[in-house]
Amino acid sequence: MxxxxxxxxxxxxxxxxxxxxxxxxxxxxxxxxxxxxxxxxxxxxxxxxxxxxxxxxxxxxxxxxxxxxxxxxxxxxxxxxxxCLMFDDMIEQALKKKIQEKPDAVVVSYVNTPAAVKAMSDICCTSANAVAVVESIARDKEIIFVPDRNLASYVQEQTNANIFSWPSCCPTHARLSKEELQAMKEKHPQALVLMHPECEPEVRGLADFIGSTTNIVKEAKRSPNHEFIIATEQGVLYQLEKACPEKSFYLASDKMVCSNxxxxxxxxxxxxxxxxxxxxxVPEETRLRAVGSLKKMLAICG
Ligand code: SF4
Incomplete structure (x- = not known):
């Protein structure tokens, strides 16, 4: 190697x-x-x-x-x-139809959507800035939030915005069940639960901290606690163990591995x-339409 x-x-x-x-x-x-x-x-x-x-x-x-x-x-x-298993091939057509049904809605799409979806969006977001992006939109506007329903519900809880959420989700985060997390908490009673907002809402209720992967690492560094249950994809453990070698990290479920x-x-x-x-x-015509939604995000949160 x-x-x-x-x-x-x-x-x-x-x-x-x-x-x-x-x-x-x-x-x-x-x-x-x-x-x-x-x-x-x-x-x-x-x-x-x-x-x-x-x-x-x-x-x-x-x-x-x-x-x-x-x-x-x-x-x-x-x-x-x-x-990414969050999308099927029909997402582009389905979004087009939804925009026709709701022509006044603002389309916010997760940065990890196909270029064609970004091209139909008003602004992109990531899990780190989704709340700030939604807060930048006029309160009276309906928002079509594509494609993670769990991130959408988390943002809705934080902002009270009028959000139509897409019925997809990240299977890696959705695999964590409340029962499995409860069992981990019993096994490690001193550990704090640091969680990604793409986990299911009923699971989020058991978290001590919710944030993007970057913010999970920051929180682990900042916290005086020494043990943490990590509720996001397994790869983050590499960053956590590098940043805090003196602390202990337990993956909330060994199913939280993204094969892709x-x-x-x-x-x-x-x-x-x-x-x-x-x-x-990316075909130039699609790229030109997609770049605006990414630049808008970078302008707000860059
Ligand atoms: S973790 Fe995997 S399945 Fe989930 S959004 Fe990322 S690429 Fe898609």
Missing amino acids: KNLVQEIEKLKKERRAVILAHVYQPPEIQAIADYTGDSFGLSQQAAATNAEVIVFCGVHFMAETAAILSPEKTILLPALDAG MKKTTLEKVKSSLIQLEPRII
């Missing part, structure tokens, strides 16, 4: 590339990244970097975001089959740097 990492480092310099990795990626991928973060942090980084090539270690829609913001750069997705996020391997990263493939290209 050491040789492989050295080869990647060498190729990265030759290609004038940066590696961006989502915090749900496997530990060995996060370890070689120039920047790790949640989807919001990665979208900021993709927009700001001067590198000619971005190796995006995440899922397809995240790499599309980088391609939308930086069309002049080469965006590589080492694991081209890394999708684990498709990136060091071999695939190396191969993408050699071949400059697989490349993510």
Whole structure:
């Protein structure tokens, strides 16, 4: 593995590339990244970097975001089959229909939606800034919030906004049940529960803290507590253990693993740097319509 990492480092310099990795990626991928973060942090980084090539270690829609913001750069997705189970292929058509039904509504879409959905949106959001984005919209407006119903209900609780939520959710977070979390709390009675807002509402009721992955790491660092139950995707444990080696972290459920996020391997990263493939290209017409919704988000929360 050491040789492989050295080869990647060498190729990265030759290609004038940066590696961006989502915090749900496997530990060995996060370890070689120039920047790790949640989807919001990665979208900021993709927009700001001067590198000619971005190796995006995440899922397809995240790499599309980088391609939308930086069309002049080469965006590589080492694991081209890394999708997201939150969407089906019909989302674009279904959203079009919903917009026709509610022509005055403001469409807020999660940053990890297909480019075609971003192109139909007024503004994007991430789990880190969804509350701020919704608060930036006039109170009398109805909001179509796409696609995570759990994030939508969390934002609704925080803002009282008039939200129509899409009936999808992130299966990785929805897998955590109230019973399983209760059992973990009994097993670790001193631990605080740090949770992602994409968990089901009845499960959120058991959390001590709710926030994006970045804010979960910040809270673990800030808190004087020494034990934590982590209710988000397993990859975050790498960041938590690096940031707080003296503290103990327990994954709320061993089912909280996103198979798509684990498709990136060091071999695939190396191969993408050699071949400059697989490349993510968003058709220009879609990109031009999608970039506005991303830029609006970055202007409010960037
Ligand atoms: S963690 Fe959830 S939202 Fe993220 S890629 Fe996996 S299924 Fe999709």
